[in-house]
Amino acid sequence: xxxxxxxxxxxxxxxxxxxxxxxxxxxxxxxxxxxxxxxxxxxxxxxxxxxxxxxxxxxxxxxxxxxxxxxxxxxxxxxxxxxxxxxxxxxxxxxxxxxxxxxxxxxxxxxxxxxxxxxxxxxxxxxxxxxxxxxxxxxxxxxxxxxxxxxxxxxxxxxxxxxxxxxxxxxxxxxxxxxxxxxxxxxxxxxxxxxxxxxxxxxxxxxxxxxxxxxxxxxxxxxxxxxxxxxxxxxxxxxxxxxxxxxxxxxxxxxxxxxxxxxxxxxxxxxxxxxxxxxxxxx
Amino acid sequence: xxxxxxxxxxxxxxxxxxxxxxxxxxxxxxxxxxxxxxxxxxxxxxxxxxxxxxxxxxxxxxxxxxxxxxxxxxxxxxxxxxxxxxxxxxxxxxxxxxxxxxxxxxxxxxxxxxxxxxxxxxxxxxxxxxxxxxxxxxxxxxxxxxxxxxxxxxxxxxxxxxxxxxxxxxxxxxxxxxxxxxxxxxxxxxxxxxxxxxxxxxxxxxxxxxxxxxxxxxxxxxxxxxxxxxxxxxxxxxxxxxxxxxxxxxxxxxxxxxxxxxxxxxxxxxxxxxxxxxxxxxxxxxxxxxxxxxxxxxxxxxxxxxxxxxxxxxxxxxx
Numbered sequence: 187x188x189x190x191x192x193x194x195x196x197x198x199x200x201x202x203x204x205x206x207x208x209x210x211x212x213x214x215x216x217x218x219x220x221x222x223x224x225x226x227x228x229x230x231x232x233x234x235x236x237x238x239x240x241x242x243x244x245x246x247x248x249x250x251x252x253x254x255x256x257x258x259x260x261x262x263x264x265x266x267x268x269x270x271x272x273x274x275x276x277x278x279x280x281x282x283x284x285x286x287x288x289x290x291x292x293x294x295x296x297x298x299x300x301x302x303x304x305x306x307x308x309x310x311x312x313x314x315x316x317x318x319x320x321x322x323x324x325x326x327x328x329x330x331x332x333x334x335x336x337x338x339x340x341x342x343x344x345x346x347x348x349x350x351x352x353x354x355x356x357x358x359x360x361x362x363x364x365x366x367x368x369x370x371x372x373x374x375x376x377x378x379x380x381x382x383x384x385x386x387x388x389x390x391x392x393x394x395x396x397x398x399x400x401x402x403x404x405x406x407x408x409x410x411x412x413x414x415x416x417x418x419x420x421x422x423x424x425x426x427x428x429x430x431x432x433x434x435x436x437x438x439x440x441x442x443x444x445x446x447x448x449x450x451x452x453x454x455x456x457x458x459x460x461x462x463x464x465x466x467x468x469x
Numbered sequence: 470x471x472x473x474x475x476x477x478x479x480x481x482x483x484x485x486x487x488x489x490x491x492x493x494x495x496x497x498x499x500x501x502x503x504x505x506x507x508x509x510x511x512x513x514x515x516x517x518x519x520x521x522x523x524x525x526x527x528x529x530x531x532x533x534x535x536x537x538x539x540x541x542x543x544x545x546x547x548x549x550x551x552x553x554x555x556x557x558x559x560x561x562x563x564x565x566x567x568x569x570x571x572x573x574x575x576x577x578x579x580x581x582x583x584x585x586x587x588x589x590x591x592x593x594x595x596x597x598x599x600x601x602x603x604x605x606x607x608x609x610x611x612x613x614x615x616x617x618x619x620x621x622x623x624x625x626x627x628x629x630x631x632x633x634x635x636x637x638x639x640x641x642x643x644x645x646x647x648x649x650x651x652x653x654x655x656x657x658x659x660x661x662x663x664x665x666x667x668x669x670x671x672x673x674x675x676x677x678x679x680x681x682x683x684x685x686x687x688x689x690x691x692x693x694x695x696x697x698x699x700x701x702x703x704x705x706x707x708x709x710x711x712x713x714x715x716x717x718x719x720x721x722x723x724x725x726x727x728x729x730x731x732x733x734x735x736x737x738x739x740x741x742x743x744x745x746x747x748x749x750x751x752x753x754x755x756x757x758x759x760x761x762x763x764x765x766x767x768x769x770x771x772x773x774x775x776x777x778x779x780x781x782x783x784x785x786x787x788x
Contacts, residue, residue, distance in 0.1 A: 268784035270727065271718045275703035324783030331780060353671070353693045355703060358717040359729045362693040363782040365672060366679055369651035370779045393693070395644030396632075396672040401652055415644035415672075416634030424634050434639060444642045 215239050231451045240408050240451055242388060245297040245312035248347050252310060252455050258301030261309075262332045265325050266293050270360050279356040282318065290316045294325035295350065298333040300340065304459035306466070307342035309333050313349045315389075320350035322394055323357040327364030330398065334371040343381040343462050348399040351417075352392020365397035372401050381465040383458065386413050386436070386445070404446040404461060407436040408454070414439075474530050476519065480739070483512040516739045523688065525714040525723075529696060531688040532667045536742040538749075539599075540568055540583030540626040543666060546749030547756070548572035552581065555615075558607035561641060566597040566633070567605030567677075569612040571621065575757060580616035582609050582677055583626030586667070599668075600633035603646035606676045610650050613657060622660040622760055625677040630695065632673030647676040654679035655776050660763035662756060664734065665689045665721075666741070681775050682759045683729075685721035686748075687736040691729075692719035729782060 213227040214220070218237035227234070231251055232241040250256045266283065273279040287293060295317040300309045311333040313320045330346065337344035353361040375382055384402030386395075388411035395415050399405070407413060414421070414434035422429055432438050436448050449457045463469050473481040487508045494501045523531065531537075544552050552572030556563040569582035584601055587593035601609075609625075616623050632643055654661065654677075663680035669691030685691055694702070696714035701707050718724070721733040734755050737744035763771060 262787075264788045265785045266788060268786045270784035271716070273716055275713075275716065324785050327783050328785045355694055355699055355717075358692045358694075358719065359724055359727060360783055362671060362675060362691075363729055363779065365648075365675055366651055366655075366779040367782055369648065369679075370655050370776045372652060373655045373776060393672055396647040396676075397651055398648070400642070400645040400648040414639050415632065415647070416639065420634045421636060421639060425636050429636070433636070442640050442642065444645050 213241075233451050238409065238450065240388065240410065242315055242349070244292075244314040244316055245299075245347075248312045249297075249299050249301075249310065251451065252303055252345075252458070253299065253301035254303065254305065258299035258310075261298040261300060261336055262329050263297070264293065265329060267323055267325050267357070269356075270324065271356070271358055273356040273358070275356070282356070286317055290314070292317045294329070295320045295322065295354075296326045296329050298329050298336070300336055300342075303455065303462065306459065306462050307340055308345055308462065309337040309340070309342060310345045310347065312347040313394075315349045315351075318354060320348075320394075321352065321354035321361070322350060322364050323354035323361045324364065326350075326354075327361075327367045330364075330368045331371045334375050337375060337380055338378050341378075341380070343383060343465065344375055345383045345385065345458070346398055346402075347385045347387060348390040348394050349387045350390060350392070350394040350399075352394055362393070365393050368398040369401065372398060381462065383461065385454075385458075386439075387411050389413070391415065391417055400444065402446075403465070405444065406458075406461075407439065407445050407448050408451055409436055409448050411436045413445075472535050474527070474534065476523075476527050476530075479515050480512065480519065483508060483515055487512065513738065516743075520688075520738055520740065524711075525690070525717075525720050526696065526711045528688050528720050529668075529690050529714050531740045532690050534740060534742055535588075537667060538741055538745055539588070540581075540585045540628060540666070542745070543583075543626055543749065543752060544568075544570075544572055544581045546745065547753045548574055548579075548581075555612060556608075558604040558611055560607060561604045564597075564602050564605030564608055565595055566599055566601040566629075567609055569609060571616075574753065577760075578619075578621050579756075579760075580612055580621050580623045581626070582612055582623065583666075584629040584673075584677070586628060597633060599629045600631055601629065601673065601676075602633050602635070602638045603641040603643050606632075606643075606646035606650050609677050610653055613654065613661075617657050617659050620659060622764070623657065623662070623680075624756055625661070625663045625680065627663060627665045627669050627674045627678055627691075628667030629670055629673045630668050631670040632676065647672045650676045651679055655779070656772060658768040658772060660760055660771065661775070662759050662763075664752065664755075665691050665730075666752075668695075670695055679775070679779070681763050681771055682731045684732045684734050684755065684759075685724060685730050686734050686741060686752075687721055688740050689721060690714075690719040691721075691724055692717045 215234040217239040220236040298311045386407040554570040568585045584599045586599035587596040661680035663683045665685040696710040699713040700709040724730045737747045741748040
């Protein structure tokens with residue numbers, strides 16, 4: 187037994203220490219500290235074999251996990267941000283976009299793929315937290331819209347995997363209106379009677395939570411993801427008290443009635459496929 | 470007691486001079502009407518001059534002016550007090566930061582909904598500074614559905630520093646409440662007009678902001694974040710709020726230019742608080758004008774046009 191016990195995680199982590207996908211041959215779980223090879227970790231869908239910690243992964247990994255034979259066709263892959271406001275903070279937004287594209291190999295914070303999930307056609311939009319915190323600007327809204335159009339065109343379900351800090355400040359009013367735009371597109375999908383499944387992963391906050399992430403015909407989440415409207419720091423400052431343990435975790439959000447179920451990444455494909463089957467007109 | 474903003478110092482000075490002359494006129498019995506008239510003319514000119522050159526940060530300050538009329542005052546002014554407030558979301562409680570009810574507008578029944586700020590310290594707390602909880606958004610939606618059921622148009626007044634970021638708000642699904650409103654408002658079969666009368670901060674504003682016509686009063690702001698919070702996040706200090714207010718392009722002019730709103734409502738010289746009867750009359754006139762146009766459309770066309778309008782927002786590059 188130790189004298190000091192760590193009771194809080196997450197909030198105090200410096201951004202320096204946060205990594206999208208660990209590099210190198212070995213992976214050490216940040217939760218239980220157990221060590222495994224990166225290959226073992228990837229084979230287990232980037233979930234710790236010991237404690238079940240779900241490492242943050244991006245659209246490439248989710249598409250790899252979900253689509254049959256890991257095959258899919260990417261849609262609207264070349265869209266990039268137009269910097270409508272010529273925004274500059276400590277750095278010009280244009281340059282920020284350029285460096286992030288170079289660093290991540292991604293064009294923006296969402297990718298859309300179409301393929302099959304256990305033999306059922308589906309369109310999946312998946313956010314990438316590595317691209318400016320998965321923030322939602324015009325490109326996220328537009329690609330989400332194109333994804334919905336594809337689902338309508340192919341008469342198939344639409345799935346969105348959210349992983350985002352919220353709206354992208356550098357597009358200000360434009361990014362705010364992406365909340366409206368994505369919700370508007372979902373009314374069109376609903377009109378056609380096509381299912382929308384929202385998958386919330388760590389973290390999903392702000393304008394994304396307050397629009398498409400919470401609008402699923404079913405909302406599902408990975409275990410222990412941070413899900414909320416206001417970030418935990420803001421809530422803490424507002425109430426002037428420490429937050430209860432597990433506040434804004436998937437389990438907390440499920441308990442309060444805003445999720446349909448929580449599923450481990452190891453079982454997400456089969457459970458998602460079964461859920462889609464239950465929406466299908468052929469079942 | 471009039472509250473002056475820092476850039477209104479010349480206005481304050483002129484007002485004080487006028488006041489002094491009037492007092493000495495009473496005391497001494499000497500006629501000073503000419504001097505007073507000159508000063509009053511100078512005051513109008515000065516006010517016009519200052520208010521026609523406001524920078525974005527100054528507009529943000531005017532939008533938060535403590536004397537500015539709030540939602541209930543607009544509703545009372547526009548309906549000539551012919552309105553009945555309706556309470557509660559039918560689930561949890563009655564949110565005092567969000568108000569609504571049917572009111573009579575030139576013999577026409579209209580559903581009015583909006584965030585409500587308090588007029589003094591006690592009331593500001595009571596109204597939670599105009600920051601609604603999930604039950605506020607759900608109350609708003611309940612009232613909108615009620616209006617739709619009886620085929621009455623909806624007018625929302627937006628004036629909020631944001632949706633409340635509290636613990637209970639998270640427990641009761643602040644995100645879901647706002648998201649649900651965005652989705653449902655898109656499909657409302659009655660005309661919806663949204664007017665930003667003060668602060669239009671982020672999702673908290675948008676949660677009652679999906680309309681066929683979205684209008685901003687001249688001295689208001691509407692954006693994804695307040696200049697202060699933007700400064701603290703992007704510049705990591707509160708000192709860049711003026712720069713942030715410019716960068717965010719949050720004024721009515723900017724928002725209209727970027728086609729993110731549908732129109733601007735001009736305020737009296739010196740801002741909405743300088744002449745309440747005038748701003749109420751202007752807003753009433755604007756509502757009637759737009760309702761006239763919107764009611765001539767068939768509901769399905771109106772809904773489709775609303776959805777298409779929001780779907781067209783955004784700027785992307787296809788490489």
